[in-house]
Amino acid sequence: MKVSALLLQLINYSGPLFAGQFDSLKVDELVKQAKATMVSSPDSSRALGFELYAYANANDYDWGRAQGYIFVGASFHRQGGFDTAIYYFDKALEVNNTLKDSLQIGAAKLNKAMCLVSTGRYDEGAQSILESMKTLEQIMDTQPKAKNAYISCFNIMGQVYYYQSDFEKTRDYFVRYLEEATKAQDTLLIASANNNLGAVYYELGDFDKSLEHDLKGAEIHKQLNNPMGYANAMQNIAIDLMERAEYDKAEKFLKVALIWYQKVPNDKGVSEVYFNLGKLFYRTNKIDLSSKWYKLAIDLSGEINNPEVIKRSLLGLSNNYAAAGNHKMALETYKDHDIISDSLVNLSNLNKVSELEIAYETEKKERQIIFQKAAIQQSELELKRNQLVIIILFVLIALIGLTFLWFFKQQQYRRKLLLEQERTRASKEQIQAVIHSQEEERSRFAMDLHDDFGQLISALRININQKEVKEDEANNLLDAMYAALKNIAFNLMPQTLLEKGLSEAVDELCYQLNRLGEIKFKLNTFDIDETSIAPVKVSIYRIVQELLSNIIKYASANVVQVSITGLKGELNVLIEDNGDGFDPQKFFQSSGNGWRNISSRLDLMNGSIEVDSSRGRKNSSVSILIPYIKKEAKKVA
The missing domain is CATH 3.30.565.10 (Histidine kinase-like ATPase, C-terminal domain)
Incomplete structure (x- = not known):
């Protein structure tokens, strides 16, 4: 069993303005930290989400409450707690419906759809995806962040068909997912799309293409330091190697994936590794060891409500009992497998998903037809109105033409007269400013000579007329006179x-x-x-x-x-x-x-x-x- 990547939509933007007195910077910082730690440490992200909710709740701030719910739900989803995640995504939806926040409504419905698909509720998941697409389509042109969420809808719809074994339809959705992610130049979405294509090509028996896409996805996840995506890619590569009968290499890749899933932690990923280890040891005829891993996968998947892994592990365990000669247990285990299989994959499920798709596409086309008819009617009305306006304008232009020419000549003459007057006034003001400036300079120069230089000369005369002339004092006075004269000259025109x-x-x-x-x-x-x-x-x-x-x-x-x-x-x-x-x-x-x-x-x-x-x-x-x-x-x- 290969792993398909499900990417949570954690869309952040500046929330609605809040009239109360609270620290908006703290809210922004909590949102930023919760998003940054989601990939590497879901537990930390969950704690930050609860802190954000508590702070927003204390300040009666609905947007902050919704963001807190989203981060808590996303952290549970990341670790395989799907039912708990659905609860918190529903709480976020309640708040965002009140706020009429279309972007967050679309993202929350998409995240809920991921959890529903992971727990085998494919018809509910498809319904939630199509509702998300409908919401996001209406705002993509005005809110660019809605585009990435809309692209992820192709991923989740592909998952619906993947888990119901309609791999041709799955491939179509995953190819579209990769095309749209490449256009958007979103490396995380591109990595996810490669992982998914690797999974579906594996199911279609094209193992070369499967390995090619898995290796691409692994390289991108490694560059992005995305432990969850990297673990998925390692597990998928191991499955490719199993198909090539390179079992030793495959076991190493599975154990690397197991380490990374346990670091996140992500119980869903861990349960899938357990299943694949059971499959690997079955193929290498280590039946007891294979049964051990299948049972571990069944136990853990039961705890986290992952019926897909339970179903496949029961089938593997039934084969092990048959290989060991215990046909009674093989039959009982196979019956358990059938019960789960019937609940997950049946014609009514597939038909219901198809019906939902058809209804969605029909509604979409009907909306387009309504919009087109409205646009045509609006164009016809505008055409008639424009024709009437043209006739009225033509008559007015004919009546106003001569009046306008006369008015234009009068205005031209007045402008010319005013321009001449303005030039004369400006010239007079400039001359007055220059004269005034010169007079000020002369006055200041005379004052400097009288107050500074004149006083120094008087002091020097008194000094000289004294019977005993003090040479130091005379020299000091001469220095002061030189400095004053230099300052006056500097003000007049610096040398x-x-x-x-x-x-x-x-x-x-x-x-x-x-x-x-x-x-x-x-x-x-x-x-x-x-x-x-x-x-x-x-x-x-x-x-x-x-x-x-x-x-x-x-x-x-x-x-x-x-x-x-x-x-x-x-x-x-x-x-x-x-x-x-x-x-x-x-x-x-x-x-x-x-x-x-x-x-x-x-x-x-x-x-x-x-x-x-x-x-x-x-x-x-x-x-x-x-x-x-x-x-x-x-x-x-």
Whole structure:
């Protein structure tokens, strides 16, 4: 007996918003951990599921309750506790039906179907699968996560036919399963599909194809670190080897599979290994050992309600009794096998599944026909409405045409007049801003000369007129006069800007500002073409100077980062501070000379400015882009 892979659909997404006061991050983390541990440690996943349910229940959070039920049910399914798993999936369905959560409803019905199939209730399982497909089909276009769940429906429907020995139909579903999984590029689904195809090709007697698919599935499960899938693949490969009479190798693979099933743990997988070990020892004429493993398979399968393994193990045990000459026990055991077999595989079951499929497909086609008729009627109505609209529009266009032309001419004239007025106003404002800026510079220069330099000269005169001239004091005064004169000259026009360029000048400006000690100014420059920006470097420097001055006055910052970067044909100046934010619109609409000076200089340089800030938010940035023509270095002949 080969193992087919059943993949649980644990679909996670941001749940509905919750009005109460609780830790949503804790819910997200519990969901994340429960899903991550499902493959490697179902017990841990179950504990996290119960914790999630308890927390959600305490906070009256239905979506969290449903997720808790799903993880608990999935953990029981993973370990072969199918009836318990069905109970929790039903509880999840109740909550999700209340929430009208179609994605989770479809996934829960699919998971329930897996459990029903595993316990031999094939007609109920088929019904649950078709209900899941119907739900998921309606949301696949809007919710991409529904696609993988829908793909898994082909897997489970294939299982229904597999356990009822209709292997041709099984193969059709599993081939479709692999095709859809490959399109979706889902490696876990691809691995599962290969395992399933290996199982069905085995039943069809194509052992080469069976081994080919089993090896592919094993490799992918190993890469994904999926112990359950890897155990399934190891068991399937062992069965392929048995058909090749490579019994020693087959026994090794079965025992590897047994170890991995026990690690999960998964009693269903363990019971299947027991059955296959019984089959292997029967073929190698170790009848007592074979009977031991068959009995272990029957006992464990009875505990977990796995009738398929019980049925096959009873048949194997009957053959063992016959081989040992105990025909009475062989007959009684075979009768037990028949009883279970009749309950699992009979014509009514197959017919009912087929009827369900036909009903589903019929309903699907009927829905499509209804949608098509509705679409045709809607198109006809729209066509008539559009014809009427076209006629009305044609009449309106004819009536409005001349009026529009007249209106257009009037608007064109007004726009031209307004544009001229705006240009005149802007020109006047720019001139006024330049004059005002010059007057401010002159006033400040005069004040600096009077207050700083004038006072120092007076002090020096007093010092010289004293009878005893102190050389140290005179030298100190001369040094102070030189420093004041240098500072005044720096404010008027930094020599560094003229002699060394923009980056050195801005670096010197940051150095001067850092000496004040209130704000830390940092400068980064990269790939600045000083030759190309030479014509506009003074304007750029003044803009930077103005912006830094504004930050000092208004921002309440303690760190300012200035970055000047040469781009392809552009210079980018980025100034960032960690101070209080402001309203950019008020900045742009300011009537102050600062903004007008910046705007005038940017207009002359064809530059642009972007401001990222808002009132009440820390951290602001100003980005300026200035285009320039890069000058190529002259080649030396």
